[in-house]
Amino acid sequence: MIMLELLKKTFAGKKVFLTGHTGFKGAWMLQVLNWLGAEVQGYSLAPENKNDLYNEIGGEELCRSSVIADVRDLNRVQTELVRFEPDFVFHLAAQALVRPSYQEPVDTFATNVMGTAHVLEAMRRLPGRCTGVMITTDKVYENPERGQAFREEDKLGGHDPYSASKAAAEIVIASYIRSFFSEADFSKHQKSVASVRAGNVIGGGDRSVDRIVPDIVRAIEFGDKVTLRNPSSVRPWQHVLEPIGAYLLLAARMYQQPTAYNAAFNFGPDHTDEKTVEDLTRIFLSVFHQEDAYQKNTDTTAVHEARLLMLDSTKAKEILGWTPRLSAEEAIRWTAEWYADKSQSAAQKCTQQIQTYFEKFQ
Template sequence: MESVVNKTLLTQSFSGKKVFITGHTGFKGTWLSVWLKELGAHIKGYALAPENKQCIFNVTHPYDNAESVIADIRDKERLKTEIVAFQPEFIFHLAAQPLVRRSYEIPSETFAINAIGTAHLLEAVQQVTGKCTVLVITTDKVYENKEQDRLYTEEDILGGYDPYSASKACTELVVRSFRDSFFNTNTYSRHLKAIASVRAGNVIGGGDFSRDRIIPDIITALKTKEEIFVRNPSAVRPWQHVLEPLGGYLLLASKLHKDISYSGAYNFGPEPADHLTVKELVEQAIATWGSGNWKDGSDPGAPHEARLLQLSISKAKQQLNWLPKLNAPQAVQWTIDWYRQPVHEAASFTLNQINRYMAL
C-alpha cells in the first residue's frame, strides 16, 4: 500500500497555500520549512534568531525561501500583526522553550513562552478572516508520567514534573480552551478555524546543534574523538527521525483542513520496538559512525528527568493511516549521514532526505 505521506498527496494539499510557521529557525521548524517549500507552499516564519551559526536554519536558508520575521512569541501585538497581514490558510506552531534542563533555570520564562505564547497565537487566529487550520506542536512529556511500563494514549491525564513538561501540559489546556470557547467544532461553518495538538516523541536528525540534547553531544564527541558523556543511560525514550512526526503533522493538517472531525490531540512516535534506552541509542550511533566510546555521567544531584516514557501511536495509525517509515537503526543512520556531509552540501542533502522519505 502506498504511503499517505508522499509527495503527490502532500503537494495537492499544500501547493500554493499560505503557511505560517512559528519557530521556523529551530531544528524541527527548519526541516518543516524546507519540506513545505518543496511542496510549493508560500511560507512566512516567525521566530527568534537562531542560537548559533552552524544551525540547520543557516545552512538550509536558501532552500526554504520563506518570508522570515525575527521576533518573540511573547510579543502579542507583533505576532497578531504578522498573522493578520499574512492571512494564513495553515499555521504550524513550533515556537517554544524546548529543553527540560533549561526549564529548571528559567521556569517562569518557560511557562510564558510555551503556554502564554500559544494563547497569543490562538487569540490572533480569531482575526484571520478565512479558513485556517492550526497545528500546535507540544511534546510526549505532557502526560502525568508514572514511569510505568505502558504506552501513553491521547486520553491519558495531562501532567508534568519539571517546568518544561508542565508548561506543555498547560499549552494543551490552552488549546482545549480556545477550541471550546472560540473555535468550537459544532460551529465550524461560522468561524472556519480547525485546531489540533500533536505530541511527538524524542526527535533526532541532522542539523540539531542545541545544547543539552543527546545527538549534538554524540556528534561533537565523535568528531573530536572524545568520550560521549551520557547523563541517563538507562532512560527509555520514543526516539524517531525528525521527518517522521513532521510527516504526521503534514498529513493531519491536510486531513483536518478538509474535515473538522480530525480536530483533537494525536501522538506521533515510533513502533514500541524502537523505544530505546539512551545507552542503546548512543551505542547504535557509535556503531554507525564506526568508532567512539561513551561514559556514564549520571549525577544523582541533577534535576529530575523521567527515566521511562513510551507513546501509543494507535490513534494516528487508525484514524490517519499514518505509520513510521524508519526503524531506530535507520533513523540513526539517516542522522549520522547528515552530519558526515560537508557544510556546503548540507542544504542539498537535507532536501534529498526529504524527497527520499516521501518516496519510501
C-alpha cells in the same frame, strides 16, 4: 506515493505561517514545505549560532518572509499572522528543553503557554478559513514510569517546568477549541485546530545544547568520549521527518474535513521499538567506527528527567492512516550518516533525505 500526492495537492501554492522556523525542527519543516510548493512566512527568534541548521540551509531564502520576533509579543504575533492571511498555521516555537526549564522556569511558561495562547488568539482574529496544528510534546503526560505507552486521553501533567508548560499549553488549546473553534460553529469561525504530541526527534543539523545527538557529534569533533547522563533511559526516538510528515498529513486531512479532527494526536514509533540512550549512542557511534567512545555520568545530583517514556499512536493509525516508516535504528543511522557525509552541503543532505522519505517510504 498516495500520501505525497495528497500533500502536494494540499500545500502547493498555499500560505503557511510557521512559528519556530529558525529552530532545528522548524528548519526541516521549512524545507519540506518549500519542497511541496508552499509559501511560508516564518516567525521566530533569530538563530542562536552561525552553524544552526537554518543558517546552513539558507533558510531566509526559503521563506516568502522571515519575521524575527517573540511569540510572547501578542500584538506582533497578531499583526503578522492576520496580515499574512495564512491557509495553515504550524506552531513550533517553544522553549524546548527540560534542563534549561529548571534554570528559567518563568520564561519557559511564558513562551510555551502564553506563546501558544497568542498564536490561537491571532487565529481567532483572522477573518478567513485557517487550519492550525499546535505542536506540543510527548512529555505532556503525568508519568509514573510504569511502562505503559500513553494514549491521548491519559492524564496530563509534568514534573519539570518544561513538561508542565507543555501540558498547560494542551489545556489552552483544548479551551480555545471548545470556546471559539467548535465544530458546531465552523461556518462562522472557519477554524480547525488540533494538537500533536511527538517523541524525541533526532536528525541531521541539530546543534542544540543539552541534547544527546549534538552532544555525540561535538564529542566526535573534539575527539572526546560522550558522557551519558541517563544511559538506561528509554525514549521514543524518531527521525525528524516522521513527525513532520504526520503534522502535514493531519493538516491535509483537516483541510479536507475541517470539523473531523479537532483533537489531540500522538505520533510516535511503535512502543515495542524501544531504545535506550546507551543504545542510541552505540548505534550512532558505530557509523563512525567508535562504538565504545562513551562513558556513563556518575553525578547523583542531576535534575529529574523521566527515564521511561513511550507513546501509543493507535489513534493516528486508525483515524489518519499514519504509521512510522523508519525503525528507531534506521532513524539513528540516517541521522549519523547525515553528519558523517562531508561531500554535500546541509541543504543537499536534507533534500536527499526528504525525497527518500516521502517518495520511497510513503
